[in-house]
Amino acid sequence: ETFRFQYEYNPIYHQYTDALRVSPAKVNRIEQIPFLPIRFFKSASIQTTLFQPSVIFESSGTTGILPSRHEVKDVQLYEDSFNRAFELFYGKPEDWCIIGLLPSYLERQHSSLVYMVDKLIRQSGHPSGGFYLHEFDKLASVLQQLEQAKQKTLLIGVTFALLDFAEQYPIPLSYTTVMETGGMKGRREELVRPQVHELLKNAFNLSSIHSEYGMTELLSQGYSKSDGMFYSPPWMKILVRDDEDPLAVTSTIGLNKATAGAVNVIDLANLYSCSFIATDDAGRIFPNGGFEVLGRLDNSDLRGCSLLAI
Numbered sequence: 001e002t003f004r005f006q007y008e009y010n011p012i013y014h015q016y017t018d019a020l021r022v023s024p025a026k027v028n029r030i031e032q033i034p035f036l037p038i039r040f041f042k043s044a045s046i047q048t049t050l051f052q053p054s055v056i057f058e059s060s061g062t063t064g065i066l067p068s069r070h071e072v073k074d075v076q077l078y079e080d081s082f083n084r085a086f087e088l089f090y091g092k093p094e095d096w097c098i099i100g101l102l103p104s105y106l107e108r109q110h111s112s113l114v115y116m117v118d119k120l121i122r123q124s125g126h127p128s129g130g131f132y133l134h135e136f137d138k139l140a141s142v143l144q145q146l147e148q149a150k151q152k153t154l155l156i157g158v159t160f161a162l163l164d165f166a167e168q169y170p171i172p173l174s175y176t177t178v179m180e181t182g183g184m185k186g187r188r189e190e191l192v193r194p195q196v197h198e199l200l201k202n203a204f205n206l207s208s209i210h211s212e213y214g215m216t217e218l219l220s221q222g223y224s225k226s227d228g229m230f231y232s233p234p235w236m237k238i239l240v241r242d243d244e245d246p247l248a249v250t251s252t253i254g255l256n257k258a259t260a261g262a263v264n265v266i267d268l269a270n271l272y273s274c275s276f277i278a279t280d281d282a283g284r285i286f287p288n289g290g291f292e293v294l295g296r297l298d299n300s301d302l303r304g305c306s307l308l309a310i
Contacts, residue, residue, distance in 0.1 A: 002268055002275050003033050010048040012040060013274050020247065031249040035241070035264045035278035041068035041217045046273045049073075057112035059216040068216050070112070073272035078219045081269040082116045083123075085233040089223045090154070090177075097126035097146055101157030101165065102181075103133045112216050113181060117156060126151070140169040143176060150175050156212065157181065159196055166203035179210040179223075182293075193228045193293070213293060217277055219269035222291070229290045235268040238291040240283060252289050260284040262297055 006013050007024050017024070017034045027033055040046060041059075043066075053071040055078075060067070072078060086093060100117040114131075121129045128146060132139045146153045153176040157165070162180055178200055191199075197209040208226035222232040232238060240261030242248035250259050263283040267275050282294040 002271065003027065005271075006048045006274055006276075010046070010274060012036070012044045012046055013048070013276075016040070022247075030237070030253075030266065031239070031251050033249075033266075033276050035239075035246065035249070035276045036274045037246075037278045038068070038215075038217055038280055041070060042066045045069075045071060047071055047073075048272045048274065051272065055115075056110060057115070057216050058108075058110040060108065060111065070216050070219075070273060072219070077269055077271065078112070078115070079119060081220045081233075081235070082119070085221055085223070085236075086120060088233055089225070089231075093120045093123035094125055095152060096124050097151050097153045098124045098129045099139070099142070099153065099155045100131045101139065101155060101161045102131065103158070103161050112219075113214065116214075116221075136165050136168055139165065140171060143171055143173065147171075147173060147175055153177065154179060162200060163196065166200055170203040172205035176204070177210055178204060178206060179212055181212045181214070192295070197228070215279070217270075217273075217279075218265060218267045219273075220267045228292055229286075230293065231290055237266040238283065238285055239264040239266070240285050241278065243282075243297060246278060250285070252285050252287060255285065255287045258284050258286050260294065263291075263293070 004024050007017055013036055016036055020034050022032070022034050051073045053073060055072045055075045057070040057072065058067045090096070098117070098121045100121065102114060102117065128142050143153070143155070155176055156179040159180045159182055162178065180196060180200070193211070200209045201207065211224040211228060211230065212221055213230050214221035220233060220236040222230040222236065222238070224230040237251070239249050239251045240259055241264050243262045249264060250261065260283065263279045263281040265277045265279060267277065280297045282297055284292045284294060
């Protein structure tokens with residue numbers, strides 16, 4: 001239903017589907033749905049129906065690279081999506097003290113990640129919650145106070161900032177969940193996710209590091225609570241495609257072994273942009289519905305929310 005709606009009312013997606021000679025009347029399985037290459041968000045206005053956006057999110061990218069733009073018809077869709085997903089995986093925000101260590105994102109406008117974390121911080125309502133730029137000494141002091149109070153805390157941060165903080169302030173944490181969002185942004189040597197997690201676990205004396213998988217072009221997120229194994233909310237689904245054949249798509253339906261490929265995402269929260277996105281990430285899906293993000297495809301743009309991993 002969503003595919004046919006977007007085919008009818010999204011001119012860019014309509015043209016792309018027609019160019020692939022895919023007839024909506026013959027699409028009977030999700031694997032047959034055309035997935036729009038994510039690069040279209042850089043060069044075109046991706047809208048299903050015509051509307052004036054309530055907000056426009058932009059990717060961070062790197063200097064000299066054109067950012068992606070996600071025109072959101074109703075920002076309440078985004079809020080409903082990330083609130084429901086957070087509660088599904090972590091419970092109510094008010095049970096947490098939420099701290100954002102997102103310096104590169106706070107230094108620019110139009111970040112969907114900052115928007116989400118800001119809303120979660122406000123819902124948490126904890127007086128020690130908030131954003132930190134480069135005040136590592138203050139952050140260390142706040143975390144120690146929260147630990148002494150046995151306060152359940154979420155420290156969500158971009159990877160390079162978490163690694164910088166871990167090097168300067170290795171603090172044993174018992175009541176704090178550390179969540180990385182990916183992203184080196186040229187600030188540090190690129191590392192694979194297991195290397196990042198090992199460094200953070202050793203610095204903070206933690207058994208596991210959590211991760212968030214999201215991007216400007218999506219209004220939903222996947223979460224990993226350990227070992228880089230992500231799970232998505234029910235309205236979001238990860239598939240993989242053959243990087244040589246964009247129409248050769250594999251889903252977890254009937255899957256009996258782990259399968260790797262380029263990552264396709266179905267995000268039904270993207271109702272008024274495009275719910276079927278062919279990303280530039282490489283990944284692996286599993287029969288239990290979990291997925292791993294292995295890194296970036298060759299020749300894809302560097303992005304602020306990405307780990308270069310292969």
